[in-house]
Amino acid sequence: MTRAQFLELGAGVLLLGGAVGAAAYWSRGAPAGRADAFPVSRPTEPVAAAEMELSDLSGQPLRLSDLRGRVVLLNFWATWCAPCRDEMPALKALARELGPRGLTVVGVNFRESKQDVEVFAREYGLDFPMLLDGEGRLAKRYQVYALPVTLLVDRRGMVVGTAVGIRNWVGPDARAYLERLLSTPGA
Numbered sequence: 001m002t003r004a005q006f007l008e009l010g011a012g013v014l015l016l017g018g019a020v021g022a023a024a025y026w027s028r029g030a031p032a033g034r035a036d037a038f039p040v041s042r043p044t045e046p047v048a049a050a051e052m053e054l055s056d057l058s059g060q061p062l063r064l065s066d067l068r069g070r071v072v073l074l075n076f077w078a079t080w081c082a083p084c085r086d087e088m089p090a091l092k093a094l095a096r097e098l099g100p101r102g103l104t105v106v107g108v109n110f111r112e113s114k115q116d117v118e119v120f121a122r123e124y125g126l127d128f129p130m131l132l133d134g135e136g137r138l139a140k141r142y143q144v145y146a147l148p149v150t151l152l153v154d155r156r157g158m159v160v161g162t163a164v165g166i167r168n169w170v171g172p173d174a175r176a177y178l179e180r181l182l183s184t185p186g187a
Helices: 003-026 082-101 114-124 137-141 172-183
Strands: 053-055 061-063 071-077 103-110 130-133 149-153 158-164
Touching: 053 130, 071 082, 071 172, 082 103, 082 114, 082 172, 103 137, 114 130, 130 137
Parallel strands: 071 103, 103 130
Antiparallel strands: 053 061, 071 149, 149 158
16 A cells, blocks of 8 residues: 555545544434534624625525514525435425514525526425525625535524534424524514
């Protein structure tokens, strides 16, 4: 075995170990319903969400500032992303169940055609806003380099959480986390 092969093998073992460790950490037995048990990265201090303006499937522009006063779950996804597809039914359920209480679920499609997104939205019966980030500018602004990625924005327009990868958005830990965000009054 050459030195380069040995180093590649070592790096692979380290990456695999890290993945196993992360999976063990996130699957540990945290009590269900604890708001801090839901696996999202939380900034030490909330940071203002970057303004965005993208068009939805009907061509209407939507700005993040239009949603001020609501909790926003901003989900970056693509039709070719299997975890994104798996996550959509839960996002649809959240939009319907928690929308009346102040949650807005917004899908931000990454670099696909309007037609592909329309077909996907029809297939999944999605009725929450689907925005088209055709050139990936918003994804770049939010430093989205993998899919799915979900940003959680509070009623004041501050990013309070980031979830990289698929999440169980309808599970008890997610519900507790979202309930806490929804119960916090806006500024």
